[in-house]
Amino acid sequence: MDKSRWLVLAVVFVARTSMGYQFQTIGSVGPVMVAELAIDFAILGSLIGIYKLPGVILAFPSGLLGNRFGEKPMLIAGMVLMAVGGFITAWSDVFSIVFAGRVISGAGAVLFNVLSAKLIADWFAEKELTLAFAIHVNSWPLGIALGLATQASLAQSFSVNGMLSTSAIFCVVGGVLLAVGSRDCPRADEHDTPRPARAGFTLHEFILISLAALIWLLFNGNLILVVSFAPTYLTAMGHDIAAAGRLVSVGTWLGIVSVPLGGLMVQRGISADRFMALTFLAGSTATFAIVWLDDPFLAFIAFGVLAWAPAGPIFALPVAVLKKANRAIGMGIFLSYYYLGIGLFAPLAGYLSDRSGDPATPITFAAWLLIGALLMLVLFRVVSRPRRSLTAIVELQ
Numbered sequence: 001m002d003k004s005r006w007l008v009l010a011v012v013f014v015a016r017t018s019m020g021y022q023f024q025t026i027g028s029v030g031p032v033m034v035a036e037l038a039i040d041f042a043i044l045g046s047l048i049g050i051y052k053l054p055g056v057i058l059a060f061p062s063g064l065l066g067n068r069f070g071e072k073p074m075l076i077a078g079m080v081l082m083a084v085g086g087f088i089t090a091w092s093d094v095f096s097i098v099f100a101g102r103v104i105s106g107a108g109a110v111l112f113n114v115l116s117a118k119l120i121a122d123w124f125a126e127k128e129l130t131l132a133f134a135i136h137v138n139s140w141p142l143g144i145a146l147g148l149a150t151q152a153s154l155a156q157s158f159s160v161n162g163m164l165s166t167s168a169i170f171c172v173v174g175g176v177l178l179a180v181g182s183r184d185c186p187r188a189d190e191h192d193t194p195r196p197a198r199a200g201f202t203l204h205e206f207i208l209i210s211l212a213a214l215i216w217l218l219f220n221g222n223l224i225l226v227v228s229f230a231p232t233y234l235t236a237m238g239h240d241i242a243a244a245g246r247l248v249s250v251g252t253w254l255g256i257v258s259v260p261l262g263g264l265m266v267q268r269g270i271s272a273d274r275f276m277a278l279t280f281l282a283g284s285t286a287t288f289a290i291v292w293l294d295d296p297f298l299a300f301i302a303f304g305v306l307a308w309a310p311a312g313p314i315f316a317l318p319v320a321v322l323k324k325a326n327r328a329i330g331m332g333i334f335l336s337y338y339y340l341g342i343g344l345f346a347p348l349a350g351y352l353s354d355r356s357g358d359p360a361t362p363i364t365f366a367a368w369l370l371i372g373a374l375l376m377l378v379l380f381r382v383v384s385r386p387r388r389s390l391t392a393i394v395e396l397q
Contacts (some may be wrong), residue, residue: 004183005123009132011181012116013139015079015174019109020143022086022167023051026102027228028151028245029160031235041232041359045350048228050099051106052346055114055339058107062114063332071119071184074111079175081108086168090161108171110339117331121319122185129319134263134312141255141308144227148249152231152242204383205321209330211380212317213337218373219280219314220338221345222287222307222366227252228346229353229362230290236359247300254304263312273381276310280374283307287367291360307370317380345369 026033026047034044066074085105092098116136124132147167154163227248234244262279266272286302293299322330349362 005185008123008182008185009120009135011177012075012120013135015075015178016112016116016136016139017143017146018079018167018170018174019082019112020140021147021170022082022105022143023048023109023224024144024147024227025089025151025164025167026051027231028147029155029163029241030228030232031241032155032160034232041350041353042347043350044232045228045347045362047099047102048224048350049343049346050102051109051343052339053343054103054107055110055335056343058110059114059336059339060329060332062111063118063329065111066115066118071115072178072182074115075119075182076175076178078108078110078112078115079171079178081105081111083168083171083175084108086171087165090164090168110335114332114335117315117335119182119185121331125319128267130267130312130316131260131263133315133319134260137311137315138256138259141223141252141259145249145252145256148227148231148245148252152245156242206333207383208321208380209318209334210337211376211383212314212321213334214376215276215317215373215380216314216334217338217341218369218376219310221341221369222283222373223255224342225345225349225362225366225369226287226290226303226307229349229359229366233291233359233363234296247297250297251300251304251307254301255308258305258309259311262309266313272313273377276313276377277374279306279310280370280377283309284367284370284374287363287370291363 026044030044030048033039033047034041062074082105085101085103085108088101088104089098090101092101120132120136121129151163151166154166230248231241231244234247235241239247262275266275283303283306286299286306289299289302290296318330318334345365349365352365353359353361
């Protein structure tokens with residue numbers, strides 16, 4: 001059983017990496033698209049954010065589809081949609097069709113993301129959940145880091161269209177791996193079907209899920225805005241576009257290390273409350289430092305070490321709140337907040353940049369989001385039952 005669950009985690013990890021890589025494609029060549037398509041930063045932000053926006057509609061039914069047809073078939077279906085949308089985005093010269101391609105890819109990513117989270121929760125619910133989720137969520141920054149390090153150079157060496165195609169090919173590889181190496185958790189009770197959300201959740205549970213979702217949303221909003229808009233900011237400051245991507249990737253590569261380390265530290269007994277609060281404050285400061293420092297290299301190092309670290313403990317929060325019977329639906333609700341917020345944050349950040357005339361505005365906005373995450377964490381603790389410490393919640397006593 002142990003070998004099976006770690007194999008499933010490894011396969012899902014590789015497949016989910018393609019999702020981060022595909023999401024990053026627009027941000028990596030943002031300056032080129034702004035110039036060649038004569039679009040403003042609000043439109044660029046819309047192209048970035050639209051990848052997440054289908055989740056507002058699809059996150060909840062994704063959980064129902066997983067319960068009806070099984071996680072594995074729906075995970076593969078998600079990868080197929082990501083690949084199809086990726087090829088449409090890559091080879092269309094019509095902006096509306098490019099936009100539609102991003103929507104199709106995003107829809108597949110929603111289906112995959114919700115059900116992969118539920119699958120990992122089923123396999124690891126009894127032990128090592130925080131560590132497993134830290135590894136699981138780390139696939140997203142790995143894909144982004146690979147994109148930042150390679151996509152601008154690929155676009156320069158070949159073409160933007162060719163670079164965009166690599167994301168679709170990556171999704172095809174991920175789908176094949178899922179078909180061969182993943183399977184639904186045999187310990188999941190086949191008769192433990194979810195009830196409708198209204199019957200399955202108390203008001204107290206729904207509030208806690210919502211607060212946990214807002215923490216996850218604001219945390220991810222910081223990361224996504226930095227990796228999406230920092231290359232454009234650095235280019236405006238005089239960096240070459242490929243060099244800018246590599247500089248931003250420094251923080252992302254370090255984030256890949258800090259995410260599982262953060263999960264391991266909490267798993268070993270460090271207070272989740274203190275760990276998340278301190279990393280939110282330190283990560284916000286590091287984000288501000290990207291625009292404060294003339295040479296932001298050290299700021300990106302601090303950003304990678306600190307801002308990414310609390311991902312695992314945050315993502316484990318809703319699993320403790322949810323009963324097994326409504327876990328799939330609950331994760332859909334949890335991620336619906338995330339998709340709505342991320343889908344709106346990117347165009348909002350671009351709009352603010354256009355209005356201010358300052359390419360640093362999205363980065364500053366991102367820094368404030370982590371302060372918001374800290375406030376939501378405090379509120380989560382206030383609403384939680386006094387007898388349940390946050391560390392106990394995260395570790396699923």
